[in-house]
Amino acid sequence: MKNKEILEAQVSSLEVQIEGLNTKVQELENELSTTKHEISVINKPTMTENVYELLKDTIRNAVDDFEFDSDNFDWEPTWHGREVELDYLQFQDQDSMSDDIIRNIDNEFRVIENEENPTTDES
Secondary structure (H helix, E strand, O other): OOOHHHHHHHHHHHHHHHHHHHHHHHHHHHHHHHHHHHHHHHOOOEEEHHHHHHHHHHHHHHHHHOOOOHHHOOOOOEEEOOEEEOOOOOOOOHHHHHHHHHHHHHHHOEEEOOOOOOOOOOO
């Protein structure tokens, strides 16, 4: 039968080994997560920088030209006795909305450098 000191040493050694394994498992989980993220970025559909800039400009122009009126908002009036009060209603966050849309495009596409189109002289 093993004495108490030998058993305690074995327990201590096993605990150290388990801690080392836990650390290694965490490192592998982090590496797996990073690699999965890299794969998801690589697998995004691509577009050229020219198409991307055109898309951003198109979205900004669409948002800037959009007619915001009370039908575009959910609102609740303030009642004062028999009076309803709505002093001013204006949408002032077009830039933020455009940026949100562009961020969503960034999440769905990977922008690649423009390809040079060599011109050929036909003489």
